[in-house]
Amino acid sequence: MNDSSNPPKRPRGRPRKLVEPKAPRYPALAFSEERRLLDQLRKQSAASHPGHDATVTVSDLATLAEQPKPGVPASIAMPTGRRLRFELDDSQRAVAAGYVAERAELGITGLAPNSRRGLASDWLNWLAFCMHTGATVLPTEFIDLKRFIDMxxxxxxxxATIExxxxxxxxVNRRYGCPxxxxxxxxxxxxxxLLRDRLHGEQKQATGLGLDQVEQMVAMLRDPDLDLPARHAKPEDQAAVVEAQRRRALRDAALINAAYDLAMRSAELVAIRWDRIFRDPDGSGAYRVGKSKTDQLGQGQLRYLRPETMADLEAWQAVxxxxxFAFHRVLEHNADHQPIQSSDATERLxxxxxxxxxxxxxxxxxxxxxxxxxPTFSGHSTRVGATQDLIESGGTTEEAQQMGGWRDGRMVARYAERPLAKRAGQGRFGKLAKHRNS
Structure with a gap:
């Protein structure tokens, strides 16, 4: 019975938008459920976390599969009758144990953090396949690996994913002394x-953002009268919301200009530090790039910053x-002006x-x-656009390599495929026209 004296409360805030779920990028694999279970087991294990490499993950998950540790919920226990099966002899186990122990003692990782995460992720897919099909995890047999690849x-x-x-x-087989x-x-x-009949090497390329687009975008972000969309807020918070949007526009203008000038990978871009930016008397500047994907030793490289970029960086630095770090989240009430507590046990800020x-x-x-x-803008779009601009303006592949910090010209050829093809075609037909008129 409804009580008219106490009407139901109306929900506060804006009504939620009905968003249609996105279609999955790829079809689900037959072992997706096993992969989910193994991922949960890995997160529950104190000895195996995303920072560990695949060798540690193997040992830990093998133990969990045979003798689940206390505290692992039954909801993520291994399915009945499914276990990770290993056929390693004592010498092979000793090889892996010695390898892990020596690396820990000497503080050696061997691979960059992203490479270790990729290795562990791919290995979990193999474990899930083995659990799903009953294949032996180690030593890996070619016939089982073929079935996995076919899947x-x-x-x-x-x-590239399959490779x-x-x-x-x-x-991992090598680390265990397996063939x-x-x-x-x-x-x-x-x-x-497989390469000839069923696979191809084409990959989707990020849409390039060239200098023309970059200048237009930055000009809009600099406009003090630009009406930026702001979230609904209480009247007393509205000023803080508007101020955060203004600061965010300054940050985005500086970031986009710096990204184009430096032609950086997105991982390098987010790691830019103020103390590595240098200003020259003419208003231009430079940034000293430290360790990168192609400079693991951190020998460094100076890259040029336009005067316009330096001006935007200085405007952003002021607030x-x-x-x-030059680029970080912008929070209301200047909450981004304070460090946060680390999520690990060190209690550091x-x-x-x-x-x-x-x-x-x-x-x-x-x-x-x-x-x-x-839909194909990505963190590398300015890197692609800068490469294309350089080649279109007559730059060489070697100059593009130096600009982007590539070891060879392979990625330059991929990013600037269209302008390089146009240049080659124009050169070819220009020579033919000259020959005909001679």
């Missing part, structure tokens, strides 16, 4: 057939707060940076201001 191909995974999985599996499952002539013939995913979001948001919509 990835049927699941529309790309050539990375094969590398991960052979790498390489892809070393046989039969395996090599299979791989050649950015005390963080040593850290200054968080933007994530690489947020770089692509910033580009898309700024591009919409000038009427550009593209």
């Amino acid at each position: 990835l191909v049927a699941g529309e995974r790309k050539k 990375h999985h094969v590398w991960a599996i052979t790498e 390489d499952p892809m070393a046989s002539e039969l395996a090599r013939d299979y791989w050649r057939d 950015a707060g005390p963080s040593p 850290i200054w968080p940076t933007l994530t690489t995913r947020e770089i692509g979001v910033i580009y898309k948001r700024a591009a919409r201001l000038i009427g550009i919509e593209s």
